Amino acid sequence: MMMLQFGSMPVLIASSAEAASQIMKTQDVGFADKPMSSNPSKLFFGPKDVAFTPYGEYWRNARSICMLQLLNNKRVQSFSKIREEETSLLLKKIKDSIDNSQVVDLAELFVSMTNDVLCRVALGRKYCDGEEGKKFKTLLLEFVELLGVFNIGDFMPWLPWVNRFNGLNVKVEKVAAEFSAFLEGVIEEHRETKIDDEEEESADFVDILLQVQK
Template sequence: MVDLLHFILPLFPFILFIIFLHNRRSTAAPPPQKTLPPSPRKLPIFGNFHQLGTYPNRSLHSLSKHYGHLMLLHFGRVPVLVVSSADAACEIMKHQDLIFSNRPKLHIPDRLLYGSKDVAFTQYGEHWRQARSICMLQLLSNKRVQSFRRVREEETSVMIDKIKQMGSLSSIINLSEVLVRITNDVICRVALGRKYSDGGEGKMFKELLGEFLELLGSFSIGDYISWLSWIDRVGGLDARLERVAKLFDEFLEGVVVEHRRRRKDETVRGDGAGEDQGFDFVDILLEFQRENEGTSPVEDDTIKAIVLVIIFSHSSLLFFIIAYIYARM
């Protein structure tokens, strides 16, 4: 008993202090509740997933009519703000952009784009600012865009000749196929240095790009309900993701090695191209990497990720253009 008292007595002031803090916290005024946008009733764990339906765009439009232009949904554990008016979108993107500028870390883009080292899916921070600056000043400046005018003109001439040839053989021409081909050819020449549309290599690249785009548009339940992430493994999504990421990495690694070897040979011969002659995006990024070694975030994985997202963004834009044309017909 004496030993027990010797053990308890030194702790007695500490116990009294804990009791005092608990009583003070329980009697204090509750913290003010945040004013949140209106939200439809959600299910435990799954949130509002059940209200998206087969056509999420139509479901969100219908919900916005009832809950307003700013609406809060919960996709699993992730709160999502749905904006359904131009004025609200302008306020968020123009006047409150710093508050809403961050991006969630998603499983599929993170694996396909080297840990989200690109500019579209990387989280807001120093890497995003530097990657964005490189894209805007080195790749997409007005001078750089004009330097690729010859590529666009050449591929447009090839497209016109192709349409004439197809018109002489048939009265029906698949313009979607023609537009996809010219866009891919221009982007591949600008970004990678040559076309990947003919032969076995072109077929492989087209199929791989199609899988890449499909995966980026896929749904990973682990991003929203973490303890259900095993479904992605059982369903084969993770295996497919690993396969496409590995194949694209091997392809892009070959492109980077080929560009380094070509520029090295040109330097040895003394017949290297000028700044805007013969340079594609990989050349430009490799040159920037060499000139800013040690101070630049442009590693080889960053180069691959930026080139990939540029190819992906132009392919997606073409898809929406074609969809819009067909919708207007």
């Protein structure tokens, strides 16, 4: 293990599996807290997600919901039909392309299939077709890209004003607003379509979280 200094932020590097195991498993509580990064904080509403929220009661409750409600073995198995359907569609696309002597871009197909599975499991339906699909893909790519963008203000607190000139602040705020509006639309769709007890096993993540909220 070694310590590096990135501006004003100390960064600990674990360069072996044994050291990583000590941090992630044996001494996990001691290393559980995380620095508050500007971009994730704006994109994740505070932040309020499991990956970026600081260690504490809120994080423990969020993790409990993830493990007991969203990612338990029964729930994961209930989505097997979705995975099978999307795999069959993938194979059909490959077969059709070969039959028509077209080039097959496997990387693009795998990414598309993964997105379709995740959207159906988490949001209840696919967002890949037509103008809506193009907007969603563009928004998702921008969202993921901004999570990994270097924000100089996080490492040099006296230089956050730079982001006003390089356009980063404007872009983050724009994507955060668009993503928030998209999620609001998804939630409203689910509130208008109530599921019966018989359909509870096929409930997606938004359905489950709305039930937890109630």
